[in-house]
Amino acid sequence: MKELSGKKLAAEIKAWCVDEVKKLKAETGSSPHLLVMQYGEDAASKAYTNRIAKNCEKIGIEFEYQQFKDDPDAFLAKLKSANQDPEITSIMVQQPLPDELKDSLEMINPKKDIEGITSASLGKLFAGYETLVPCTAEACMEILDYYEIPLKGQRAVVVGRSNIVGKPVSILLQQRHATVTMCHSRTRDLKAELQNADIVVAAVGRPKLITAEMLNEDSIVIDVGTNFVDGKLIGDVDFDSAAEKVKMITPVPGGVGTVTNQVLMRNIVKSFKNLH
Template identity: 95%
Template structure:
């Protein structure tokens, strides 16, 4: 088994971002500026925001955080103003959102949509146009490329059909000429699908859903799962047993998530360029 660590790749993307931000400051006199907008007091969202803030600080990206409680109109007003403010070049809206604000994600200017979650961004991805891609989906592709894993003609199974990972990564794989099968909670025989796959992308959000018995010795496994069980971060794949069997596998932590953090920073740099 070869472990597909994301640490060196993440470090390379980080260095690119640092250099690029320094160049942009020299050329334009300004730097990328991220606004993170949160509604309510979800602790996990707050913790994620703190990690983003630290990454921005390390790279030289300006970071701004606003938290709104029990005032939907103020939340929408801030989002509208951020779209129009030339200083703010990137926008993130933290989830979960209450039902009355879920449609607010569609308000984000696609050029500032660093998570690639608006229908405009996803539509461009589907149609094959240049756009900001959801960071986790792109991180999966970065790992496959970093380890020179061929995609053309390969059979890929994506487990999970979310708009931020499963669906976009399936499109990215198809664009690289892989033959993609989408699986989910209603797939009749998941094991049969997985054992027919060269590449498995697990992005369903269920700890250790995929076990060694469901995989083959030739499986290349990209585990997107980030599940906390008894205070420990584990993936959607049972790593300990699967690592002894499969050809290649990403660890959790230290795999896709590590790369995702820096791909998001790169998207912030790209959004600045889109607007300048």
């Protein structure tokens, strides 16, 4: 078994971002500027925001954080003004959001939509146009390319159908001429689907859903899962058993998530370039 670590790849993307930000600042006199907006006090979202802030600082990206409590009108007003503000080149709205604000994600200027989550961004992706791609889906493809894993004609099974991972990664794989089957937590015979797969992308959000007996010995497994069980981060695949059987597998942590963090930074740089 070969472990598909994301650490070296993430370091390379980070180095590219650092160099690119320096060049952009020299050329334009300004740097990419990220606004992160949070409504409420979700602790996990705040912790994630703190990690983003640290990554931005290391790369030279300007970081701004605004938290709102019990004032949806102020939240919407800030989002509208940020869309129009030329100094703010990237916008990220943290989730979860209350029901009355869930549609606010659609308000994000697509050119500043660094997570690729608006219908405008997703529509461009599905239609084959260049756009900012959801970071985790892009990270999966980056890992496959980094380890020179061929995709053309390969049977890929994507487990998960979310708009931020499952659906976009299935489109990206199809664009690279893989034959894609989409499964999910309610697929009738998941084992039968997985045993025929050359490539498995596990992104269903259920810890250790996929076990070694469900996989074949030539499988290449990309585990997107980030599940906390008893204080430990584990994936959607039972890593210990699967690693003894499959051809290649990403670890959790140290795999897709590590790369995703830097793909987000790269999207911030790209959004700046799109606006200048």
